[in-house]
Amino acid sequence: MDKHAHRKDEHVFIAEKQYQINATNGLEQVRLLPQTLPEIALNEIDISTTFLGQKIEAPFFINAMTGGSKETDKLNFKLATVAKETGLPLAVGSQSIALRFPEAKAGFKKMRQLAGPKTLLLSNLGAEHSFENCLRALEMLEADALELHVNVAQELTMPEGDRSFYALDNIKEVQAKLSQPLLVKEVGGGISPLALPKLKAAGVKYLDLSGKGGTNFITIENERRKEKDHMFLAGFGLTTAETLLGAKPYHADFSLTASGGIRSALDIAKCLALGADNVGISGEFLHILLKEDVGGLIKRIENLKAELKSVMALVGCRSISQLQQAPHLLSPELLSFEAQLKKY
Numbered sequence: 177m178d179k180h181a182h183r184k185d186e187h188v189f190i191a192e193k194q195y196q197i198n199a200t201n202g203l204e205q206v207r208l209l210p211q212t213l214p215e216i217a218l219n220e221i222d223i224s225t226t227f228l229g230q231k232i233e234a235p236f237f238i239n240a241m242t243g244g245s246k247e248t249d250k251l252n253f254k255l256a257t258v259a260k261e262t263g264l265p266l267a268v269g270s271q272s273i274a275l276r277f278p279e280a281k282a283g284f285k286k287m288r289q290l291a292g293p294k295t296l297l298l299s300n301l302g303a304e305h306s307f308e309n310c311l312r313a314l315e316m317l318e319a320d321a322l323e324l325h326v327n328v329a330q331e332l333t334m335p336e337g338d339r340s341f342y343a344l345d346n347i348k349e350v351q352a353k354l355s356q357p358l359l360v361k362e363v364g365g366g367i368s369p370l371a372l373p374k375l376k377a378a379g380v381k382y383l384d385l386s387g388k389g390g391t392n393f394i395t396i397e398n399e400r401r402k403e404k405d406h407m408f409l410a411g412f413g414l415t416t417a418e419t420l421l422g423a424k425p426y427h428a429d430f431s432l433t434a435s436g437g438i439r440s441a442l443d444i445a446k447c448l449a450l451g452a453d454n455v456g457i458s459g460e461f462l463h464i465l466l467k468e469d470v471g472g473l474i475k476r477i478e479n480l481k482a483e484l485k486s487v488m489a490l491v492g493c494r495s496i497s498q499l500q501q502a503p504h505l506l507s508p509e510l511l512s513f514e515a516q517l518k519k520y
């Protein structure tokens with residue numbers, strides 16, 4: 177248990193240490209076209225939408241991070257309070273530690289009580305976990321939905337990581353049997369467009385593309401390794417902007433979450449203009465929580481909601497569905513990325 181709890185603590189510590197190191201989510205290569213004469217008032221703008229079949233008051237949520245060790249349980253309790261106060265959905269980090277070690281369950285079991293009955297709570301496990309484990313994770317959290325993460329690059333960078341990667345049949349089985357919504361996600365490396373037809377065939381409806389540009393588990397696991405003499409897989413992965421372009425042909429098939437390096441209302445608006453239905457935020461919220469505690473994070477989230485309305489005013493959008501059609505321009509690099517994808 178100690179080894180696994182220690183890993184949880186290290187992930188939080190190193191994610192914060194690496195906050196904002198040379199990361200780009202690609203969204204600086206996307207430009208929203210301003211209206212100049214938007215003919216709109218801020219109080220006409222509605223940022224509510226639906227996520228996993230439920231109404232939510234803003235198109236973003238607190239994405240999976242942590243839980244299962246003493247220190248990380250404390251962070252999760254704070255996040256539960258933030259979710260309750262702000263109305264944002266909240267995903268916990270992987271619960272696999274609590275399936276192996278019963279003593280790690282208690283923290284997860286407290287989350288529903290702290291988040292309140294109305295908060296949309298998401299369980300989290302690796303995509304190789306059996307349907308029975310998925311049920312145990314959901315029950316432990318009294319969760320509304322389940323996230324299953326895929327993280328091949330992270331596992332390969334971890335000396336103690338998995339070395340065999342068969343997950344698709346399991347995802348298909350969980351999707352078929354589960355009564356709660358299932359969301360399949362990456363952890364900041366980006367879901368490739370090559371995986372989308374496979375996930376579609378498996379019946380998956382909710383995807384978090386979780387691209388490169390924020391928290392980076394390749395650099396985190398390199399830092400955790402004893403031999404730090406070289407950086408394995410440096411730069412590998414698809415940015416948040418690239419994952420969204422890669423998913424364009426699949427807008428009718430999936431409800432899309434964008435995540436990876438989201439730090440501002442402008443980032444959120446750009447993701448939605450590129451076709452995302454909502455946005456997940458981890459590293460940025462962790463950073464604010466560690467620096468400014470619960471009050472600071474609540475304030476930042478309420479500011480983000482207000483700032484999103486301001487960005488929507490600039491581009492003349494009254495609703496999230498209008499924002500998803502907002503005129504935008506791509507850099508030559510992103511255009512080339514999109515054109516080259518057509519080969520595959």
Ligand code: FNR
Nearest residue numbers: 188240241269270325363364390391436437458459
């Ligand atoms: C994560 N993330 C994550 N994802 C997941 O599915 N299960 C997990 O256990 C974790 N653990 C975790 C720990 C910490 C400390 C962080 C910061 C993140 C990944 C997270 O949900 C998200 O996909 C990526 O972090 C990219 O988003 P940001 O952090 O760039 O906003």
